[in-house]
Amino acid sequence: MSSKNKLKNYKPKGTKLRHVAIIMDGNGRWAHKKGKLRIFGHQAGAESVRRAINFAVSYHLDALTLYAFSSENWKRPRQEVIALLELFVRVLEKEVHNLHKNKIRLNVIGDISRFSARLQDCIRYSEKKTQHNKGLILNIAANYGGRWDIIHGVRALAAQVQDGRLRPDQIEEQTLSEHLCLNQIAPVDLVIRTGGEYRISNFLLWQVAYAEFWFTETLWPDFDEHVFERAINAFLKRERRFGCMTV
Numbered sequence: 001m002s003s004k005n006k007l008k009n010y011k012p013k014g015t016k017l018r019h020v021a022i023i024m025d026g027n028g029r030w031a032h033k034k035g036k037l038r039i040f041g042h043q044a045g046a047e048s049v050r051r052a053i054n055f056a057v058s059y060h061l062d063a064l065t066l067y068a069f070s071s072e073n074w075k076r077p078r079q080e081v082i083a084l085l086e087l088f089v090r091v092l093e094k095e096v097h098n099l100h101k102n103k104i105r106l107n108v109i110g111d112i113s114r115f116s117a118r119l120q121d122c123i124r125y126s127e128k129k130t131q132h133n134k135g136l137i138l139n140i141a142a143n144y145g146g147r148w149d150i151i152h153g154v155r156a157l158a159a160q161v162q163d164g165r166l167r168p169d170q171i172e173e174q175t176l177s178e179h180l181c182l183n184q185i186a187p188v189d190l191v192i193r194t195g196g197e198y199r200i201s202n203f204l205l206w207q208v209a210y211a212e213f214w215f216t217e218t219l220w221p222d223f224d225e226h227v228f229e230r231a232i233n234a235f236l237k238r239e240r241r242f243g244c245m246t247v
C-alpha cells in the first residue's frame with residue numbers, strides 16, 4: 001500500500017447523514033413582506049415544519065431537531081409569545097396522532113416548566129404516546145437555550161460531587177455529555193439555518209462541536225423539500241475531518 005493510501009485510511013468517513021438540526025428563522029419577515037401580522041408567518045411556518053418532518057421520514061434520517069422557541073424569545077411582545085405558544089398547543093394536539101401513525105418519537109427539549117399547564121400536559125401526553133416508536137426521533141427545542149442546557153448538566157454533576165458520588169477529577173467530556181439534551185441519540189451532523197442570519201442564537205452549543213453548518217436566505221415558511229435537498233447535497237460534498245489531517 002502506498003503511503004498516500006495509508007493516510008487516506010485515517011480519514012474518518014463522515015458523510016453519512018443521520019441527524020439534522022434546524023434553526024427555523026424568518027417567519028416574521030415573511031409575513032411582513034406580505035403586509036400581514038407576524039403570527040401569520042408563524043402559522044405558515046407550521047406548514048414548513050410538517051414538510052420538513054415528512055422529508056426527514058422519507059429520507060430515513062435518525063433524528064430531526066427543530067428550534068421552535070428559544071429561552072430568549074420571551075423578550076418578544078407578550079401578544080406574539082402568547083400566539084406562538086397557542087399555535088404550539090394547537091399543532092401538537094392536531095398532529096400527535098399523525099406523528100404516532102408515522103412511527104415518530106417526539107421528544108421536547110428545553111425548560112417546559114414555564115409553559116401553561118395545558119401546553120405542559122400536551123407535551124407530556126404526546127411524548128408518552130410516541131415513546132416506543134422506532135422511526136424518526138423528532139426533537140422540538142422549546143424554551144431551549146444552549147447555555148441553559150449546559151448549566152442544567154453542570155448542576156446535576158455538582159449535586160453528585162456534593163453527595164460524594166463523583167470526584168471533580170472524574171468529570172470528563174463524556175460525563176457532562178451524558179447530562180445534556182440529546183445525549184442518547186446520534187450526534188448532530190448538519191445544522192441548517194434559514195432566514196439569512198449567520199449565527200447560532202443559543203441553539204445546541206455543546207452538541208454542534210463538529211456539526212456542519214448550512215445557511216440559506218430562504219425564509220422558514222418558504223422552506224420545502226427542494227431547499228432541504230440542497231442542504232443535504234451540500235453536506236454530502238463536505239469532507240468532515242474532526243481534527244484529523246486533510247490529505
Ligand code: IPE
Binds near residue numbers: 027029069195220
Ligand atoms: C422564527 O421566526 C420563529 C421563532 C423565533 C419563534 P422569527 O419570528 O424570528 O422571524 P424573523 O426572524 O423575525 O423574520
Ligand code: IPE
Binds near residue numbers: 025197
Ligand atoms: C432563533 O431565532 C430562535 C428560533 C428559531 C426559535 P431568533 O429570531 O430568535 O434569533 P435572533 O434573535 O435573530 O438571534
Ligand code: MG
Binds near residue numbers: 026027195
Ligand atoms: Mg428571527
